[in-house]
Amino acid sequence: MNLGYADLARRLEALDRPIPVLGLSRIERGERRVDVDDLMALAVALGVSPTSLLLPDTGDSDDPVTATGIDGTAGDLLGWFRLHTPSAHIGQPAGRRFVRDAIRFIADARPRWDIEGLTLEELPGVGHQEYAAQIAQKARRSDGNDSR
Structure with a gap:
């Protein structure tokens, strides 16, 4: 523009x-x-x-970026903005990214009305259907109980 x-x-x-x-x-x-x-x-x-x-202007999702409190890739930062990636995952190698953290983040960060219709295709990095079910189940809990 x-x-x-x-x-x-x-x-x-x-x-x-x-x-x-x-x-x-x-x-x-x-x-x-x-x-x-x-x-x-x-x-x-x-x-x-x-x-x-x-978002910083980058040429590729793998380009390194820095934002307040965050050092990672442009793709990680965009995933966080889109409510897919917990900030704890930004800048971490795949072996240090835990599905339970992603489930907790998505369930806590997104509104319930948005979570209930989620599909696996909308959750990058989540490879099993049961995780999507766990996210929806956690979101539906009205008492805020986070027991596992």
């Missing part, structure tokens, strides 16, 4: 979340922090998902 600061500032003003041209310039240079409301408004104004603005 070839959008200048002035046009973006006008779009943000129309969304009742004004950020002046100077503020936009400072954001792009990393000199101004962005709060969640800014992030949402910027995403709407640019016609993208907030996730798109949070």
